[in-house]
Amino acid sequence: MSALQNRDQLLFLIYDLEPGGPELRLLDFARHFPDNAVMHICVLSNNLRLLPKFQETKAVIQVLPVKKAYLEPMKAFRLATIVRKNGIALINVFDLKGLMVAVIAKILFGCRAKIVFNAVDLMHNYSKRNKLVMQMLSRFAAGFVYNSKQVKNIFSPYIPxxxxxxxxxxxxxxxxFSCFRYKKLALRRQYKIDTGSFVIGTVANFRVEKNYPFLINAFKDFVQTDQSAKLLCVGGGPLLQEIQELVILAGLEKHVIFTGYVDDVASFIAMMDVFVLCSRAEGLPNTLLQAMSMEVPVVCSAVGGCLEVVSHNQNGLLFDCDDKAGFSEAIHALAIDQRLRTRLSGNAKKTIEEHFTMGHMIQSYLEFYRSV
Known part of the structure; x- marks a missing residue:
């Protein structure tokens, strides 16, 4: 029997509301869910940077901080109470902690809502113990959604x-996103970037898998051929200070701009001549889709979900992970060839319009929820 009927009541369990893939995806849900879907959000920590944006939507938001789910069963009881009180038929979880809380609510407190696990990462933070727990708890989930084939392949060994x-x-x-590309010059003036400077940019939090040291070293070589070039690094994270120190050691302080976390990602993408991702691993990066939708040429490492979006020399350029020569060749080609940039970016926008629309994503999720 379908989990959802008539007026859909869904609850989303999420670890925090800090800027990141799952959180921004959830914000998209909250902004675009249809009127016949009542959206409840339960946040499992006090990290709430994006809360004001969520409060602008119709979503019903509750904060239920949980440090260790297996030591705090009463938090699961509160979840079960929320579910019963609101007639919620389905719980969407994004991570292992959310799954554990939902399963405890089901086993100990009779929560009857079905559980859907929404996988958007690469299990890169999962220890062997985490993977074993995932394998044990996954049998209580009614369904699994993945944001790329790569993510599905990674999770498949741990689910029934x-x-x-x-x-x-x-x-x-x-x-x-499309309206921002017409503000390129004004935004550059705001950050004191010369009109003629070639701007390479990325939007990625500073974590190991994002491979920032590779990008800095490759950009250093590019600056030797273009002294006016700039590198725009948008994002924050645990390795930010380390990468800033690397830039100083490389003598690139005048060429690299760090923005930290920003609310309006689109305005920063609009400043870029080329958008790059040098990651060692990716699920399906939203920022890649955003750049493509704004007709900014993209260069990305041939890893994970990037391969499901970018076709080499059709709607972007790919290079093998950690291949500095391949990366440099792609950047130089785009820097000197306006026609190549125009062709790739035009095809990229078409790719987004045909395969990656918000309406299609929301409809697909609702249909899946109703089918479990």
Missing amino acids: NNSKSQVIYNGLDRNV
């Missing part, structure tokens, strides 16, 4: 073979 699952790609409201 007969589980209902589906790959649903991220979607964009392209109207939000």
Whole structure:
């Protein structure tokens, strides 16, 4: 029997509301869910940077901080109470902690809502113990959603073979992003970037898998051929200070701009001549889709979900991970060839319009929720 009927009541369990993939995806849900879907959000920590943006939506938000789910069963009881009180039929979880809280609510407190696990990462933070726990708890989930085939392949060994699952790609409201590309010059003036400077940019938090040292070293070589070039690094994270120190050691302080976390990612992408991702691993990066929708040429490492979006020399350029020569060749080609930039970016925008729309993503999720 379908988990959802008539007026859909859904609850999303999420670890925090800090800027990141799952959180921004959830914000998209909150902004674009149809009127017949009542959206409840339960946040499992006090990290709430994005809370004001969520409060602008119709979502019903509650904060339920949980440090260790297996030591705090009463938090699961509160979740079960919320579910019963609101007639919620389905709980969407994004991570292992959320799954554990939902399963405890089901086993100990009779929570009857079905559980869907929404996988958007690469298990890169999962220890062997975490993976074992995932394998044990996954049998209580009614379905699994993945945002790329790569993510599905990574999670598949840890979930039951007969589980209902589906790959649903991220979607964009392209109207939000397309208008910013006309503000390029004004935004550059604001950051004192010369009109003629070639700007390479990335939007990625400072974590090991984002491979910032590779990007800095490759950019240092590019500066030797273009002294006016700039590198725009948008994001924050645990390795930010370390990368800033690397830039100083490389003598690139005048060429590299660090923005920290920003609310309006689109305005920073609009400043870029080329958008790059040098990651060692990726699920399906929203920022890649955003750049493509804004007709900014993209260069990315041939890893994970990037390969499901970018076709080399069709709508972007790919290079093998950690291949500095391949990366440099792609950047130089785009720097000297306006026609190449125009062709790739035009095809990229078409890719987004045909396969990665917000409407299609939301509809696909609702259909999946109703099918479990």
